[in-house]
Amino acid sequence: xxxxxxxxxxxxxxxxxxxxxxxxxxxxxxxxxxxxxxxxxxxxxxxxxxxxxxxxxxxxxxxxxxxxxxxxxxxxxxxxxxxxxxxxxxxxxxxxxxxxxxxxxxxxxxxxxxxxxxxxxxxxxxxxxxxxxxxxxxxxxxxxxxxxxxxxxxxxxxxxxxxxxxxxxxxxxxxxxxxxxxxxxxxxxxxxxxxxxxxxxxxxxxxxxxxxxxxxxxxxxxxxxxxxxxxxxxxxxxxxxxxxxxxxx
Amino acid sequence: xxxxxxxxxxxxxxxxxxxxxxxxxxxxxxxxxxxxxxxxxxxxxxxxxxxxxxxxxxxxxxxxxxxxxxxxxxxxxxxxxxxxxxxxxxxxxxxxxxxx
Numbered sequence: 126x127x128x129x130x131x132x133x134x135x136x137x138x139x140x141x142x143x144x145x146x147x148x149x150x151x152x153x154x155x156x157x158x159x160x161x162x163x164x165x166x167x168x169x170x171x172x173x174x175x176x177x178x179x180x181x182x183x184x185x186x187x188x189x190x191x192x193x194x195x196x197x198x199x200x201x202x203x204x205x206x207x208x209x210x211x212x213x214x215x216x217x218x219x220x221x222x223x224x225x226x227x228x229x230x231x232x233x234x235x236x237x238x239x240x241x242x243x244x245x246x247x248x249x250x251x252x253x254x255x256x257x258x259x260x261x262x263x264x265x266x267x268x269x270x271x272x273x274x275x276x277x278x279x280x281x282x283x284x285x286x287x288x289x290x291x292x293x294x295x296x297x298x299x300x301x302x303x304x305x306x307x308x309x310x311x312x313x314x315x316x317x318x319x320x321x322x323x324x325x326x327x328x329x330x331x332x333x334x335x336x337x338x339x340x341x342x343x344x345x346x347x348x349x350x351x352x353x354x355x356x357x358x359x360x361x362x363x364x365x366x367x368x369x370x371x372x373x374x
Numbered sequence: 375x376x377x378x379x380x381x382x383x384x385x386x387x388x389x390x391x392x393x394x395x396x397x398x399x400x401x402x403x404x405x406x407x408x409x410x411x412x413x414x415x416x417x418x419x420x421x422x423x424x425x426x427x428x429x430x431x432x433x434x435x436x437x438x439x440x441x442x443x444x445x446x447x448x449x450x451x452x453x454x455x456x457x458x459x460x461x462x463x464x465x466x467x468x469x470x471x472x473x474x
Contacts, residue, residue: 151420154396157442158416161397173404173412180413184420 138181140314203231239320301329328365386454
């Protein structure tokens, strides 16, 4: 293994285990140590320093790392739960308190772990592109649902309305969950502002579930359901967008 | 006294003589403890730094590149004295048992 590969692997492991700030210090130290090693000692790199992951493990404060792992799994569970309810056999016509619970728990954890550190660095370009792509996807989903709710697609068979809504919402939720998990990992290992993707993904997953729940429990005689439910979705969406903005700052 | 304490003693001992930069410290300790990987020594050095026994500063030798040097602090000297005392007790104990 050459020095660059070693440093890359060490850097990734250190950032995951130690978090961004402390990892930056130890990676800088390792970069200096590796730079000073004579090139003829490259063959004994692993023998002298140990595997990069093991080297990062030696620097880990177990208590702090366990705390991070717990938070990561809870945040991931908060993302997966709405997705499982939406795509699994657990969908009911009534919103459950747990859906609000996972939303607020996930957003709170993301804000606690990845709140602003006052850094003035540029936002990662890839993050902005992914956020833009997700926004386009959400607008498309909203447009499809609006057409379904208003009956604007006259040629679309009415018996397909439910299936179309389910397909569109499931797709949006699955993409959002994948983006959310990816964002959490990048927030830990790269730049904390990637957590914006987590909050946006969680918001999308929960609102998708809420919309599908409303459609399943829809009563044909209730003509004001959209206004009533719409307020609820707007509040959740507003909180999610504010959280996304806070993490991005 | 554990091996970890012995290595800590050696790290502090090196720094009581003069300030050193990371690579030199790790190489010297690795020579004395060939069975211990440099990453483990670095972890101990960082632990001493976090405990306030040593501190880092950026320095350079004439014409050389800037490097992170380590120096011992007052807390480090106290820890050094404590570890040295433990080592002497251990050595005397071993000598009393006929181990030399």
